[in-house]
Amino acid sequence: MNEMTIQTSLKKAGSKGRVPAGKKPAVKLKEHIVEIISDSGEGAQKCGQSLGAIAAQMGNGIWTTEIIPAEIRPPARSVAGASGNRIRIGSGYITNGGDETDLVVAFNEQVLLGRVRAKELKPNCIILLESMWRTHTDPKIVASYIETYDRVVAAGYKVYEIPMEHECRTIVADARRGKNMYALGMLCYIYSLELKLAVDQILLAFGKKDKSVVDANIKLLEAGHKWAEANLDFCYSIPATRSTEPQVVVNGNTALALGVLASGMEICAMYPITPATSASHYLSEVFEKVGGMVHQAEDEIAACAFAIGASYASKCTITITSGPGFSLKQEAIGLAVMGEIPLVVVNVMRGGPSTGQPTKMEQGDLMTAIFGSHGDAPKVVMAPGTIEECFYSIITARRIAETFNMVVVVLTDAGLATSQQPFARPKFSDTWMAPPVDQSPIPAGAKPYDWDETTGLARRFIPGQPGGMHTLTGLAHDRDSHVAYDAEINEQTLRFRSLKLAALQKTLKAPSVFGDSKGDLLVIGWGSTKGAIEEAVETMRAEGKKVSSMHLQFLQPLPPGIKEIMQGFKKVMTIESNWSDRPEDKIIDETNRRYSSVAILLRSRYLVDIDCWSEVKGQPIKPGTIRRVMMDQLKKQK
Amino acid sequence: MNEMTIQTSLKKAGSKGRVPAGKKPAVKLKEHIVEIISDSGEGAQKCGQSLGAIAAQMGNGIWTTEIIPAEIRPPARSVAGASGNRIRIGSGYITNGGDETDLVVAFNEQVLLGRVRAKELKPNCIILLESMWRTHTDPKIVASYIETYDRVVAAGYKVYEIPMEHECRTIVADARRGKNMYALGMLCYIYSLELKLAVDQILLAFGKKDKSVVDANIKLLEAGHKWAEANLDFCYSIPATRSTEPQVVVNGNTALALGVLASGMEICAMYPITPATSASHYLSEVFEKVGGMVHQAEDEIAACAFAIGASYASKCTITITSGPGFSLKQEAIGLAVMGEIPLVVVNVMRGGPSTGQPTKMEQGDLMTAIFGSHGDAPKVVMAPGTIEECFYSIITARRIAETFNMVVVVLTDAGLATSQQPFARPKFSDTWMAPPVDQSPIPAGAKPYDWDETTGLARRFIPGQPGGMHTLTGLAHDRDSHVAYDAEINEQTLRFRSLKLAALQKTLKAPSVFGDSKGDLLVIGWGSTKGAIEEAVETMRAEGKKVSSMHLQFLQPLPPGIKEIMQGFKKVMTIESNWSDRPEDKIIDETNRRYSSVAILLRSRYLVDIDCWSEVKGQPIKPGTIRRVMMDQLKKQK
Amino acid sequence: MNMMSATECLLQMCEENFELEDYQSGVPRWCTGCGDNAILAAVQRLCRDEGLRPEKTVFVSGIGCSSRFPHYMNTYGFHGIHGRALPVAEGVKMARPDLTVFVNTGDGDCCSIGAAHWIHAIRYNMNLTVFLHDNQIYGLTKKQASPTSPIGTKSNTTPRGSYLEALNPLTVTLGVQNVSFVAQAVDWIPEVLFDIVKAAYHHKGLSFVRILQRCPEWLPKSLDPWMNDPNKVQLLNHENGLQFSAGLSKVYKNQLQHDPSNMDRAREIASSTDLVPVGILYRNPDVPCYEDLRHSDKLRTAELTSAGLNAELDKYTVWPQEMKEKVA
Amino acid sequence: MNMMSATECLLQMCEENFELEDYQSGVPRWCTGCGDNAILAAVQRLCRDEGLRPEKTVFVSGIGCSSRFPHYMNTYGFHGIHGRALPVAEGVKMARPDLTVFVNTGDGDCCSIGAAHWIHAIRYNMNLTVFLHDNQIYGLTKKQASPTSPIGTKSNTTPRGSYLEALNPLTVTLGVQNVSFVAQAVDWIPEVLFDIVKAAYHHKGLSFVRILQRCPEWLPKSLDPWMNDPNKVQLLNHENGLQFSAGLSKVYKNQLQHDPSNMDRAREIASSTDLVPVGILYRNPDVPCYEDLRHSDKLRTAELTSAGLNAELDKYTVWPQEMKEKVA
Numbered sequence A, B: 001m002n003e004m005t006i007q008t009s010l011k012k013a014g015s016k017g018r019v020p021a022g023k024k025p026a027v028k029l030k031e032h033i034v035e036i037i038s039d040s041g042e043g044a045q046k047c048g049q050s051l052g053a054i055a056a057q058m059g060n061g062i063w064t065t066e067i068i069p070a071e072i073r074p075p076a077r078s079v080a081g082a083s084g085n086r087i088r089i090g091s092g093y094i095t096n097g098g099d100e101t102d103l104v105v106a107f108n109e110q111v112l113l114g115r116v117r118a119k120e121l122k123p124n125c126i127i128l129l130e131s132m133w134r135t136h137t138d139p140k141i142v143a144s145y146i147e148t149y150d151r152v153v154a155a156g157y158k159v160y161e162i163p164m165e166h167e168c169r170t171i172v173a174d175a176r177r178g179k180n181m182y183a184l185g186m187l188c189y190i191y192s193l194e195l196k197l198a199v200d201q202i203l204l205a206f207g208k209k210d211k212s213v214v215d216a217n218i219k220l221l222e223a224g225h226k227w228a229e230a231n232l233d234f235c236y237s238i239p240a241t242r243s244t245e246p247q248v249v250v251n252g253n254t255a256l257a258l259g260v261l262a263s264g265m266e267i268c269a270m271y272p273i274t275p276a277t278s279a280s281h282y283l284s285e286v287f288e289k290v291g292g293m294v295h296q297a298e299d300e301i302a303a304c305a306f307a308i309g310a311s312y313a314s315k316c317t318i319t320i321t322s323g324p325g326f327s328l329k330q331e332a333i334g335l336a337v338m339g340e341i342p343l344v345v346v347n348v349m350r351g352g353p354s355t356g357q358p359t360k361m362e363q364g365d366l367m368t369a370i371f372g373s374h375g376d377a378p379k380v381v382m383a384p385g386t387i388e389e390c391f392y393s394i395i396t397a398r399r400i401a402e403t404f405n406m407v408v409v410v411l412t413d414a415g416l417a418t419s420q421q422p423f424a425r426p427k428f429s430d431t432w433m434a435p436p437v438d439q440s441p442i443p444a445g446a447k448p449y450d451w452d453e454t455t456g457l458a459r460r461f462i463p464g465q466p467g468g469m470h471t472l473t474g475l476a477h478d479r480d481s482h483v484a485y486d487a488e489i490n491e492q493t494l495r496f497r498s499l500k501l502a503a504l505q506k507t508l509k510a511p512s513v514f515g516d517s518k519g520d521l522l523v524i525g526w527g528s529t530k531g532a533i534e535e536a537v538e539t540m541r542a543e544g545k546k547v548s549s550m551h552l553q554f555l556q557p558l559p560p561g562i563k564e565i566m567q568g569f570k571k572v573m574t575i576e577s578n579w580s581d582r583p584e585d586k587i588i589d590e591t592n593r594r595y596s597s598v599a600i601l602l603r604s605r606y607l608v609d610i611d612c613w614s615e616v617k618g619q620p621i622k623p624g625t626i627r628r629v630m631m632d633q634l635k636k637q638k
Numbered sequence C, D: 001m002n003m004m005s006a007t008e009c010l011l012q013m014c015e016e017n018f019e020l021e022d023y024q025s026g027v028p029r030w031c032t033g034c035g036d037n038a039i040l041a042a043v044q045r046l047c048r049d050e051g052l053r054p055e056k057t058v059f060v061s062g063i064g065c066s067s068r069f070p071h072y073m074n075t076y077g078f079h080g081i082h083g084r085a086l087p088v089a090e091g092v093k094m095a096r097p098d099l100t101v102f103v104n105t106g107d108g109d110c111c112s113i114g115a116a117h118w119i120h121a122i123r124y125n126m127n128l129t130v131f132l133h134d135n136q137i138y139g140l141t142k143k144q145a146s147p148t149s150p151i152g153t154k155s156n157t158t159p160r161g162s163y164l165e166a167l168n169p170l171t172v173t174l175g176v177q178n179v180s181f182v183a184q185a186v187d188w189i190p191e192v193l194f195d196i197v198k199a200a201y202h203h204k205g206l207s208f209v210r211i212l213q214r215c216p217e218w219l220p221k222s223l224d225p226w227m228n229d230p231n232k233v234q235l236l237n238h239e240n241g242l243q244f245s246a247g248l249s250k251v252y253k254n255q256l257q258h259d260p261s262n263m264d265r266a267r268e269i270a271s272s273t274d275l276v277p278v279g280i281l282y283r284n285p286d287v288p289c290y291e292d293l294r295h296s297d298k299l300r301t302a303e304l305t306s307a308g309l310n311a312e313l314d315k316y317t318v319w320p321q322e323m324k325e326k327v328a
């Protein structure tokens, strides 16, 4: 009876959406965005990652983005439950996830619906939809499927119903598990990717397992490929040029963790929190290989205090967290500032305030990073803009922390954390690491806080150094580290701690301008929006618009040269993913509009009428959206 | 032998500093600043407070400031150990502690030295110094005394050596304890204050104790008076006009606590921390009389969470803390913002960062108040500028919190906390209190977050209301308080929470200008610097300078009308007590100078080149200092 | 005294007769087989049996899978921040002793980040019913070791196995002065779970119930030894504690007579790790509740406030001469 | 093997022979009669007797009167923030197991704001010597009730007396899995205080020493009952614990034989409130130390780092065709 039903389904599907087969020549594309979505646990993640890896192997530019349900185990077939991966494949270098999707493989109609509702699909998007639901034993499911199917077709999407599970079942018993490799096979056909590379992926993933598992997966892969070849009326190729240098393909959190390895730090203290945790997971796996360790503390305060203790007594230490944990660490961060203990604090930002949207992307914690601890607590704040920068920023952060005896906050976000982008494989350099812990005797007369009058810098005394005995304190203190009740000393030491930021600023280069150094509009961004902003700028410049962008990697101190850059433009605006009041709201005016974060910083420093536009949708801002915003801004100028 | 020594001492003292007696007519003064300092435990505090109270009774304007050692029990006779009180007495209304001291009563030369070193005494200050140390049995003490005495005399101070302890011993056995009333008697003579009022003070303080104690103290008082009359060659009177309205004389923390009483709030949750604690102490004493209670939680996080729980289920609740505790509360504050739970958070600011200077005054937590919790967490931030405003700000804060379902942060500081200033006795009004907790059934269809599209306001559902059942959450949520995974809802709710600030802003009045509304220089301040700034402005205006000032009571939202006010002035600057980089420092320039807090806010909002000047000496900024700063600023304009 | 008519009386009884559905809200989003479902069922049954008014009942939680609990109750709920369920609940109870307050907290929420509040909540002994959903793992954040994870637990932060012996929440709780009720339940014996939940609810004071809760998602087999071998579960019975049905006693033969008023024994029993003791370990009805010690029964009227305020202001008032005479 | 010359050997011994002054720094700013002075004396004596190198010794504290302790030691010191002494000390020890680390913490610092860290520090069982300066009050902030304040304590936040029975730090500590050393001392019996401090120092693992410490400033008489009546102090003696001098035993006749390996007895003894037990309540030398479980003895060279990093990068590398062939 099951068989019967499936037969019917196939016919029906065929009659509705599927076009008779016939191998057509591949259409050449500059790029395509494809996503694979399923209930969580059905392997769409794996399928997408493999596709990205294969395309990268082919020499394509890629950017993969995880589609993560907000819950651990959302109910099956639920709108909010889509789990999977989104891969942007291009001919050239790809810097961000791009706009809406061109092609989607969906394992059920509900997860598809979720994506449609979220407006994530291009109007003429191609949909490859598992058709088994049409003939499900539960009439409610059938009805739901048909309703959605009809609506989606009516909305103009090109839907191909595909009996994936049915086909898989001819190869394996648990078809639900194998479907993802079947889909991968189809996609390899669609994008003219070498099947051999897909086989390599399977070997990589299942190589350690039973040979039978590997074989079954390869069979599924090939079956998918064959079916697509036989049944689909389209196929693409995205020309690629293989890089001549080795590339690594990792997501932002893995890049962060690799940066920790590379920086020579030895201790990471953390408390689990989404989306920072995956960095610690990976580090827990590998850190011990280089003599490091991850300490899971009882809470974020303890994690920060543990890191401070370790830093105080040894090398600079790192603590990794996200929003709520970052708020909790503020008091301890102030202690590190006051004691001038080097410390790297990573905040993988998520949707706020409060618990907010734990799995979503946002850039909402910049102001807290700068101002979050009571009193004047100057610290360095930096933000990588690419996956590659996630790696290198940790190395830089470690070095700054240890050179200036400062706290360095590194802000990434859920977007970077879960996106993959190839970058040139780093070549390890000894200079990335701190020298061994100084245990030499302290020269007579030297003081534990011998601040330099000009730069505020002082040498750090480390336990174990003979003659360096002193008690570090979070109270105001003098050069001897004695508690200071004196007004002058208090003010002087505030001065020294602040001067260090200026000293660092003097070593920074002016940010570079993307595009011409003169024009009608300059867009300023920071962090993960880099690729999307630059792509939008590039597109508009190709259209003849005089727009450029500037991306800030240091948010505190702000690098020199910004004013001069801004002067080259008629208008400056910031684009970021944190809240700013909408000028179109009735009660919002210039006396009460709350600006987005970096806009506040820049307006205050440069007194330039910088406008801001922000979107806080928990998703990376799309280049197309940015383009629209910039167009609007240009229109206002006229 | 003891007797002998004292005789010698008297002679010696006489020969050195004391001028032969003879009643002179009282010199009329507009004002005088007097301080009484001793080792802690010697009663200088009490003496000073009584003097202030007596002067207030006489109808004088007063401002008293506690001189607090930074340690619980500093060693006796130590430079950092001065404990006491500083009273500014004037003919008219006094708004701040004023400049340096005119007259000091010191119980030993070391505490005196501390004040000299801190530059707290006017060049020609009169010093009434206990002379017993000159003849002490410990030669080291004698040497120290003589050295200091000589130095102080050489420095031009007018020193009167007075055998206070010796004189007291003729009346009581434990002269060390009685000295303070003896000094009070002297001061009553010096300032021509009614001795009867001093007797009233003694009755108030010791009335409950043994009659013999009262009598002894009165005797000491009279003896001091008599001695001064017989031996001092000067005496003052500061004309006073008795107010026709009753006044209360309390310090800022007491005023705060009285405000809590008056506001009808019922629960205060706290964890001890200097300098906030004294407000909780007083509240612990009296809150139960009106059915309230103070809960000392296990830490600040628990205190804040406890307050949130109580607020959620009942009336708006208050939590009181200082810097480090304020940092710790940030995560919980974000929850209250997200859940739209009314909450009043008081931060009595102290020296920062970290533990910093716990007993010292600073205005360093403004930016943390605004930006301290991760994500966009809009809350109201206000700061009283006078003792009276400490009282009323709590009532206002309660009302705003409950009207807008928002967190209201009230920032005071160690200066206000420990200063006394008379203000018109408040007349209780029913409207200060919230209506009783709403327990009426929720109308069908109403939703727990039914945000108004224009203002973001929504009615609060309180447990116990039939039909209002819902689960409040710190996660992003929709109108039903259901967890929202949706991008649009997230952004919309950020918008609603932010709009409430704009809605509040619309109800605020423009700040008033102190001085003319046009001129060369406008000084902007906030919080406890109000009196000193206005006094400096007044002085300069009297000298013909075109300067005015504006004091901000709301820091978030900033009230309307500021831009228009600023436009009336050639130059605008802020004066506050938090760190700003000194432009004269070699490596500081316009690209890296860190501005003080309110300057950042105003520059960013109004794009006006507002300069800032700040002092972070742990002391209230003096009007004379402000005058100098303003003069410098005016000079720059030429 | 006012007498109700029979009809009125009947009407009111009707109104107060709640069905299970009256307490259900939404579809629980826990994994299939998650022990939290069993706890939810027991608690909903309790609410119905006891006729708890939904609007007078509040479930307070922190963050974690288990902390989603309030969302599935059609009562008031407070799903707060990680680790702070207890102080929030204390605030609710202090302000509103008329409300029935439950707390749902996870082993990470309670025993790790919230440990200070846990110790102090036991100390305050407010009339709260606290369920520790102990699945021995961080569920929501996807498998990190928790303080109660058995040593050697492989998790994402301890890929080579966790390093420390599991924290025993029972012995810690029993070490706190003022503890008044400690029980242990397991999610897979619903009858006993219900009995314990009920006893906890009826105890005046803080009742702390640790529930061994299965997490099939991350630790699918960790509780198997105890589930598969009824003899490894030791039921605590006593005339002053729980007494078990004959049916149950047939399956769970390993029973121990334990008087819940005996602290020393309670601590000894709680220390056992091989056997899982189930039942009431300790109960002392005489420990005062903090809210009773602190709550005022003054009517907080404007009059009272005004009087209190003015009495205080009097202490600090400087009267003008003429008024002073009047006042005196 | 290298042999030292006798002179060299003597020189080194000389160098390592420290005097009390070598550990003293500054003049303690505690009140006269403050029990912290006695603790300081005992600890300085320990350092001298054990010849601890000042530069290899770190005292970590939080905030409070007692937390000023490190300032008075001429060693390295870390006077941090309120409640966080233990996690800071853990970080120090983890990074530098070669250092000797002591912790000074107050009853507020440890048992109130720091309670979560306290529980977990016991659990980690790092080789730290922890002194709980328990004066049963908040000293530095001027007299507020602490968790260990006896019920009824009049303080600035409890002007009508505190509401709760005092928390017993000993029973809480003994309730934590992995506890390895718990002792109690009193400041007014310096000889025993020293013996306990010494035993704590020699224990490998976290030694938790609660010291009843007088605060004449705020609670001048609170410990008088025990000070004035030697019989209210119960010395715990055992061949595996401490043994007391004849002189001492003459004064302190109330002694109890207690084997510190007996947990059940330790908890019972710890629960006593009328008698103050003094001595070692519990000791288990076999609990592993977290730093030993976690510390790597790999030489963290650039080579190791480079190799580790490259091995990881290999996993994610996309090789250009020609290189791929080379690599393969």
Ligand SMILES: Cc1ncc(C[n+]2csc(CCOP(=O)(O)OP(=O)(O)O)c2C)c(N)n1
Residues within 6 Å of the ligand: A271, A272, A273, A274, A300, A324, A325, A328, A355, C063, C064, C065, C066, C067, C081, C082, C105, C106, C107, C108, C109, C110, C133, C135, C137, C138, C139, C140, C141, C146
């Ligand atoms: C301050 C803070 N830190 C960390 C987190 C992340 N987090 C959410 S739930 C959780 C632990 C969940 O474990 P548990 O309490 O045992 O509950 P379960 O999910 O197992 O029911 C953590 C670490 C957070 N939300 N907030």
Ligand SMILES: Cc1ncc(C[n+]2csc(CCOP(=O)(O)OP(=O)(O)O)c2C)c(N)n1
Residues within 6 Å of the ligand: B271, B272, B273, B274, B300, B324, B325, B328, B355, D063, D064, D065, D066, D067, D081, D082, D105, D106, D107, D108, D109, D110, D133, D135, D137, D138, D139, D140, D141, D146
């Ligand atoms: C976060 C924070 N909260 C509160 C304080 C204020 N504070 C300093 S010490 C202390 C308690 C002191 O009591 P205890 O720990 O018993 O030490 P003691 O002074 O009695 O030795 C408090 C509450 C602080 N410094 N930081």
Ligand code: SF4
Residues within 6 Å of the ligand: A072, A073, C029, C030, C031, C033, C034, C035, C036, C065, C066, C135, C139, C140, C214, C215, C216, C217, C218
């Ligand atoms: S992850 Fe574990 S605890 Fe969470 S819902 Fe699933 S089974 Fe339950």
Ligand code: SF4
Residues within 6 Å of the ligand: B072, B073, D029, D030, D031, D033, D034, D035, D036, D065, D066, D135, D139, D140, D214, D215, D216, D217, D218
């Ligand atoms: S206040 Fe108490 S604890 Fe603090 S130094 Fe004085 S006596 Fe010691």
Ligand SMILES: [Mg+2]
Residues within 6 Å of the ligand: C064, C106, C107, C108, C133, C134, C135, C136, C137, C138, C139, C146
């Ligand atoms: Mg759990």
Ligand SMILES: [Mg+2]
Residues within 6 Å of the ligand: D064, D106, D107, D108, D133, D134, D135, D136, D137, D138, D139, D146
């Ligand atoms: Mg204490």
